[in-house]
Amino acid sequence: MEEKIKIALAQTSCKRENKAENLAKMEKATTKAKKQNADLVIFPELSLTGYVVRDQIYELAETIPGQSTKIIENLAKKTKTHIVFGMPELSEKTQSTIYNTAVLVGPEGFIGKYRKMYLPTHSVFEEKRYFRPGYQTAVFDTKLGKIGLIICYDIFFPEVSRLTRLKGAQLIVCISASPAVRRAFFETLTVARAIENTAFLAYVNLVGIEDGLQFWGGSRLVGPNGKVLAQAKLDEEDLVICDIDYADIRPVETFVPTLRDLRPELFDKLKSQAENL
Amino acid sequence: MKVYRLELTPSVLNLDWQEVETKIKRFIKDYVEKSEAKGIIVSLSGGLDSSTVAALSALAIGGSKVLGLMLPEKETFNAKDIEHAKNVAKKFRLKSQMCDITPTLEAFYKTIPIFDPTEKVCKGNVKARARIVYVYYYANKLNLIVCGSSDKSETMMGYFTKWGDVAADIYPIMDLYKTQVRKLAQHIGIPKEIETKPSTPALWPGQLAESELGIKYEQLDLILYGLEHFMKPQEIAEQLSIEKQLVTKIKNRWLSAEHKRRMLLTSKLEYRTIGTDFRLPRSNY
Numbered sequence: 001m002e003e004k005i006k007i008a009l010a011q012t013s014c015k016r017e018n019k020a021e022n023l024a025k026m027e028k029a030t031t032k033a034k035k036q037n038a039d040l041v042i043f044p045e046l047s048l049t050g051y052v053v054r055d056q057i058y059e060l061a062e063t064i065p066g067q068s069t070k071i072i073e074n075l076a077k078k079t080k081t082h083i084v085f086g087m088p089e090l091s092e093k094t095q096s097t098i099y100n101t102a103v104l105v106g107p108e109g110f111i112g113k114y115r116k117m118y119l120p121t122h123s124v125f126e127e128k129r130y131f132r133p134g135y136q137t138a139v140f141d142t143k144l145g146k147i148g149l150i151i152c153y154d155i156f157f158p159e160v161s162r163l164t165r166l167k168g169a170q171l172i173v174c175i176s177a178s179p180a181v182r183r184a185f186f187e188t189l190t191v192a193r194a195i196e197n198t199a200f201l202a203y204v205n206l207v208g209i210e211d212g213l214q215f216w217g218g219s220r221l222v223g224p225n226g227k228v229l230a231q232a233k234l235d236e237e238d239l240v241i242c243d244i245d246y247a248d249i250r251p252v253e254t255f256v257p258t259l260r261d262l263r264p265e266l267f268d269k270l271k272s273q274a275e276n277l
Numbered sequence: 278m279k280v281y282r283l284e285l286t287p288s289v290l291n292l293d294w295q296e297v298e299t300k301i302k303r304f305i306k307d308y309v310e311k312s313e314a315k316g317i318i319v320s321l322s323g324g325l326d327s328s329t330v331a332a333l334s335a336l337a338i339g340g341s342k343v344l345g346l347m348l349p350e351k352e353t354f355n356a357k358d359i360e361h362a363k364n365v366a367k368k369f370r371l372k373s374q375m376c377d378i379t380p381t382l383e384a385f386y387k388t389i390p391i392f393d394p395t396e397k398v399c400k401g402n403v404k405a406r407a408r409i410v411y412v413y414y415y416a417n418k419l420n421l422i423v424c425g426s427s428d429k430s431e432t433m434m435g436y437f438t439k440w441g442d443v444a445a446d447i448y449p450i451m452d453l454y455k456t457q458v459r460k461l462a463q464h465i466g467i468p469k470e471i472e473t474k475p476s477t478p479a480l481w482p483g484q485l486a487e488s489e490l491g492i493k494y495e496q497l498d499l500i501l502y503g504l505e506h507f508m509k510p511q512e513i514a515e516q517l518s519i520e521k522q523l524v525t526k527i528k529n530r531w532l533s534a535e536h537k538r539r540m541l542l543t544s545k546l547e548y549r550t551i552g553t554d555f556r557l558p559r560s561n562y
Contacts, residue, residue, distance in 0.1 A: 016558060054556040055549075126556075180300065209307045211559050214300055235303065 003247055005144045007171075008033035008041040009219040009240040011232045013208025016050030017060060023048070023071050029239055030079050036241045039144050040082040044175050044206040044215075045152050046100065048087035051177040052210035057130050061090035061098045065110050073105045082106040082144055084204075086151065086175045089115065091132075100131045102149040102175050104140055114138035114149035118157050124179065124213060125153075139167040145246055148199075152176040155189045155203075158196065165197040165259070170246055172199050177206040180216040180235075187218070194222040198252045198259060200244050207237055224252040283506055285499050285516040290457050294464035301449045302337035308447050309338055309422055311560070316342030318421040320412050320442070321365065321373065322479060323347075323358035326426040328365040328471050329462045330449055334424055336465065340370030346415060347375040348408045350382055353479040361471050368468070374415075381407050401480025405441030413444070422446045430455040430494060433501050434527070435534020436486065442478065443537070454498040492523070500527050 010029040015021040026043055033041045045051065048068055049060045062068055068087060076083050082104065089101035099115040115134025119127035137160060139148040148164025148171070155161065155174050164172055172193065178186050186203065194201040201222045206215040219232035221242045230242035253259060283289070309317060316338060319331040327345075334343045345366050347359060359375070366373040385403050386392050394400060416423045425445025427437055432451055437443040450458055455476065462472045476486040476494075487493055492500075496517065503513035503524075510528055514521040536542070541552035549555050 016560075052558050054558050056558060129556075209304060212304065214303065 001143060001145055002039070004243065004245045005039045006037050006241055006243055007202055007221065008036070008038035009202065009204050009221065009230065009232050009238070009242065010041050010043045011204060011207055011217050011219040011238045011240070012043060012047060013206065013215075013237055014044075014047060014050035014210070016053055016210060017056050018050075019048055019060070019068055022050070023068065026072065026083070026085060027075050030075055030081055030083060032239060033241060034079040034081055038081060038241050040084070040147075042173055042175065042202055042204040043083070043085040044204050044219075045086040045102070045177040046088065047085045047175070047206070050210055051206060051215070052213060053088075054126075054130075057088050057098060058096055061088040061096075063092050064089045064101060064103060064113050066090075069103055069105065069110060072103070073109050076105045077107055077109070080107045082111075082142060082147075084147075084149065084173050084175060086177075088131075089113065097132050098130060099134060100127060100151060101134075102138075102151055102173070104142075104147065104149060106142060106144075111142060112138060112140045112149075114151070116151040116154060117160055118153045120153040127153075137163040137167065139164050139169045141168075145170045145244075148172045150174045152178060155186065155193055158193065161193040161197055161199075161201075165199050169197075170199055170249060171244060172197065172201045174201060174203045176203060177215060180214045183216045183218060190220060190222050191226045191228070194224060195226040195256065196258050198224045198249055198256065200224060200246075200249075207235055224249045225255070282512060282516070283503070283508060285503050285508070285513060287456075287495070287499065289502055290454060290460075290498060292457065292460075294461055297453070297461055298333070298336070298465055301333050305334055305337040305424070305447070305449055309342075312422060312446075314422045315420045316344065316422070317424045318344045318346055318412055318415050318419070319424045319426065320408055321345030321347050321362045322426075323355075323361035323365070323471065324426075324476060324479075325455075325462055325467070325471055325474070326428050326431075326450065326458060326476075328361065328467050329458055329465070330424050330426045331365055331371055332369045332462075332465055332467060333449055335369040335371045341372065343369075343371040344415065344419070344421060345371050345373040346412055347373060348378050348411055349375070350377065350404060351379045353404075353482055353484075355479070358479070361468070361474075364468055365471065368466070376411055378404070378407050378411065381410075397481045401478070401484075402438045402441055404480055405438035405478070409441055409444045416446075424449060425451070427451050428455050428458050429453055430498055430501060431486070432538065433504075433531045433534075434490060434497075435530060435537045436490060437478070437537065438480075439537045454501060455494040456498045492527070497527065500524055501531070504528055504531060 030041045089099040091097040102114045104111045121128035146168045148169030190203045204219040207217040221230045232238035232240045317334040331345045423445040425448040510524040514524045
């Protein structure tokens with residue numbers, strides 16, 4: 001495993017319902033990132049299709065592995081990079097059960113996927129209308145370290161990041177489609193999740209306007225001590241290359257030993273209280 | 278359990294006006310570019326809302342791509358309003374044109390067998406709907422996006438003409454209450470005399486929005502803000518030291534006007550129904 005890696009925060013906008021154009025954009029960004037020696041390129045939530053696609057999701061969803069993941073796998077092989085991107089995933093067992101999924105591929109092909117657990121269905125969001133929630137957190141042991149995947153609203157629920165960390169994630173990748181009115185929440189939560197888990201957190205948000213929703217960008221890499229190590233532009237496309245040195249985790253783990261100090265008995269209490277809210 | 282209440286003071290309506298301006302300009306520019314239109318048309322009355330929308334459009338895409346269409350008619354003609362509209366056009370360097378719609382209106386009045394000149398609302402709505410016919414003619418002919426000027430206060434209250442002044446492609450200030458539009462107008466440099474003059478839909482002579490609504494916008498906006506934030510009428514009335522009856526009246530008016538805001542209602546008969554369960558993106562760009 002590499003101790004130092006370079007990641008690319010590929011903050012893109014999407015052409016809605018146009019996978020070919022979005023795939024072409026991913027290829028361009030990945031090639032550009034590779035030229036700057038990026039090992040891992042991260043794209044936003046539902047970057048394959050756009051976020052506000054509503055009923056069109058049934059036409060757009062694909063199985064994983066499937067046609068689009070094959071294209072991204074080939075891109076990863078060709079560029080010798082790892083890539084994370086978001087797409088609507090069609091269940092292999094039914095014809096219209098869809099998940100909001102993050103996919104991780106590497107130079108050797110498909111590595112794994114994560115199905116979003118917390119689906120916002122309030123305000124402008126209607127994800128539960130379209131998606132089935134995932135039931136598993138996801139951490140993958142890769143050449144670039146142990147990478148955990150979470151998606152957008154999951155970050156409001158510390159247990160998702162915590163579980164990925166307890167499974168060993170050193171880098172938590174959060175892909176997102178967050179509208180501008182929620183910027184302050186994400187700026188705080190990305191830092192909080194990194195600190196409380198003493199892990200790196202790479203947040204990659206969408207930009208552009210979809211049905212009046214303005215996505216704010218502001219993708220960032222946060223270090224295990226909560227320091228924002230790199231930040232993409234607000235409101236416009238950007239490609240930010242930044243460095244992760246996993247050696248930074250150890251001193252923080254001793255300085256703020258949140259993992260050593262975990263109190264598992266509280267989790268039982270949390271469960272019983274949550275069941276009786 | 279003690280419930281902590283939202284404090285309903287004028288400061289709740291404060292926003293970062295620079296940020297609001299930026300977001301609205303980006304919204305306008307993005308829509309025009311993606312729809313491959315040549316620009317924007319605004320029905321420019323010389324009032325606060327249309328002046329603000331016209332100015333924001335000009336700031337977003339350049340005044341040369343914005344057409345302010347003045348549509349006066351003889352009953353409500355007000356030279357001051359025309360002067361104000363022209364001032365805005367000049368200051369923000371947008372193009373303007375004027376069409377006197379009086380002959381069109383008279384033709385309507387003459388050819389409607391049941392026309393009753395004393396029914397001022399019916400007659401006034403003809404004016405609002407006639408104006409939009411002109412606006413959409415220009416939009417079709419010149420490939421322009423119609424920018425609506427409706428604000429949140431009027432839209433929530435249903436204080437507009439169905440299929441009339443509210444008809445547009447985009448509504449850049451519809452998420453701002455009237456008093457917030459005034460602040461935004463001030464921020465972008467709309468002349469003071471426009472910002473402070475009383476609002477009127479100009480459907481009949483002497484018509485004033487606040488008299489018709491029966492409440493000052495400063496108070497109305499706080500009531501609507503409270504309703505928007507799920508506050509109960511009792512709570513709003515207590516906080517603003519007003520009668521609960523007034524808040525209930527406003528609430529009922531807001532709720533009963535939903536038919537003017539959410540159109541295309543049919544009876545559910547088939548698998549996916551227009552207006553209720555077709556949920557499609559507005560466009561694929």
